[in-house]
Amino acid sequence: MEMTISDQAPELEPAVQAGDDPREFAHVLSAVHDAAMSGGRMPARPRPVIDDSWQRLRAVGLDPDTDCGADRLLEFDELEERRRRSGLAEVVEDLSRNLDSLIDGGDNILVIADAAGRVLWRSGSPRVLTRADQLGFIEGADWAENSVGTNAIGTALVSGRSIQVFSAEHFVRSHHSWTCTGAPIRDPRTGDVLGVVDVSGPAATIHPTTLALVHAVARLAESQLREQHHRRLDCLRAVAAPILARSPGPALAVDVDGWVAAVDAVSPRPRLLLPRGVGPGRRFFGTLGECDVEALPGGWLVRVAESTGMSTTRVVLRTITTAAGAECVEVAVEGPSGGWTHRCSPRHGEILSFLARNRDGATAARLSTHLFGVDDRTVTVRAEMSRLRKRFGGLLMTGPYRFADGVDVQAR
Missing domain, CATH: 1.10.10 (Arc Repressor Mutant, subunit A)
Known part of the structure; x- marks a missing residue:
């Protein structure tokens, strides 16, 4: 009968259980990986989340002996633009502060990646950053699963769950000396994944509680994003209320992403789909028709247009x-x-x-x-x-x- 590394996959499943010997477990995983890559009989089954990842990567033909990461870097301007558009810039400092206990020892690095798996920010001691450099695990690198194999960033994005990847659970052999723990961060307004917060370091630093902490910090970041969104809408609403009161017809106040802060004589809705390149002037809105758009602090006043005239800001x-x-x-x-x-x-x-x-x-x-x-x-x-x-x-x-x-x- 085959040995089973783990037959269950709960929401939070550490790669190594409390009391396990990481060195012995890494040895078993190495034998499992070698057998899986060569088509031989595996001495144990990998965890389902790892097995699913390996099957995906074998299907796309990724080479476990490939060198990954550094040849797909973003240019500086593109990296800055991705940081701006990621929706994560507002919580970078909080993520760093809440995970300081894992980084302060100097063996782990903190990495924040976007929804495509691109590394946007990282921090850690010079010693561990230098080791990460050797893997191409640097800002601007592509750490999606199809690019660098099973890892806590790319596999968290594919699976949609917090995950810890240890030693030879990594598909690519050059990553076997590492462990990584990642948790998706979702947009609290839409549920869409914005990116992943990840803590990575040498395999010997593996600890079963790391997964729970990283998962909790990701949830806290989502809560902070929700609160920031509500505060911005409250500020916009305070400015828009007297303007809406004087508006000659139906109107809405929305933020720059179309989330509605206030309405007047318009059916309530949580969000208004903004036309591409929206700006001051007359624009067509699918649900409202022609509208005159005026600037508000952090958003727009959208007035259903009258038959004549045009809004000028x-x-x-x-x-x-x-x-x-x-x-x-x-x-x-x-x-x-x-x-x-x-x-x-x-x-x-x-x-x-x-x-x-x-x-x-x-x-x-x-x-x-x-x-x-x-x-x-x-x-x-x-x-x-x-x-x-x-x-x-x-x-x-x-x-x-x-x-x-x-x-x-x-x-x-």
């Missing part, structure tokens, strides 16, 4: 002196249904003023040169532009950075 930048005697830029956004103002930090005011003077737009390098006198501070520029776009929604566009077409911008 005007942005006025004014340099004012505060009560403390400091100069700052006040941004006034005005539309047919009303307006709102926002006082910017000096840096944000300088960026907006520069873009107002250069309506064709500016690259991150050009903005870096304007702000800092050198063209290599692009990471800082992108971070600042991300914050500005959250505040001003679709008034600011990328590729290059610029005010949206059709917005009347004045600097005074």
Whole structure:
């Protein structure tokens, strides 16, 4: 009768049970892997989640002796764009803080990957990062299952569950000296997977409680994302309420992703599907027809259009002196249904003023040169532009950075 490594696959199944000898277990797994890859009789059956992964990878013809990872890196600009679009940037610091206990010893690294398995962020001691470098386990690398075999990032994405992968459970032999534990992070609004948080290190660092901790931290991150979403909608609702009260017809206030904060004379709904490239002006919405779109802080006012007229958004930048005697830029956004103002930090005011003077737009390098006198501070520029776009929604566009077409911008 065959020995069975694990006949059950509960939601949280550590690769090694408490009391097991990891070295002995790694030896068994190595024999199982060798037999599975050669088509021989396995001395034990791998866990179902591992067996399913191996079967998928054999079906696509992945070579267990392949070198993986480093030849599929993202360019820096694409990596920055993926970080921005991942939906995970707001919880990176919390994930790091909550998993410090696993990283502080210097043997493990923390990795955050997006929904496609691309490594977006990682942190850890120089010693373990150097070991990870040798595997190509670096920022921008493709760690999807079809690319690098069974691993806690790619296999968590395929299976949709938190998973721990130990030693020769990895499909690719060069990963057998490692253990990794990953948990998917889902968008609390839609249930879609945003990415994976992973803790990886030398195989000897395996511990059965790591899986429960990483899983719990991923759930906490989802809760934080939910709370942040609710706070943003509350802020948008507070600004939109008096504007909706003055609106001449049916209207909605939605955030930049179309989630509804408030409605007036429109049937309630959780989300409005936004047309591609939505911006101020008249746009067609599938469920509402022609609508006039105006900018709100962090979103849009969508008014069902009347038979004539067209919504125009005007942005006025004014340099004012505060009560403390400091100069700052006040941004006034005005539309047919009303307006709102926002006082910017000096840096944000300088960026907006520069873009107002250069309506064709500016690259991150050009903005870096304007702000800092050198063209290599692009990471800082992108971070600042991300914050500005959250505040001003679709008034600011990328590729290059610029005010949206059709917005009347004045600097005074």
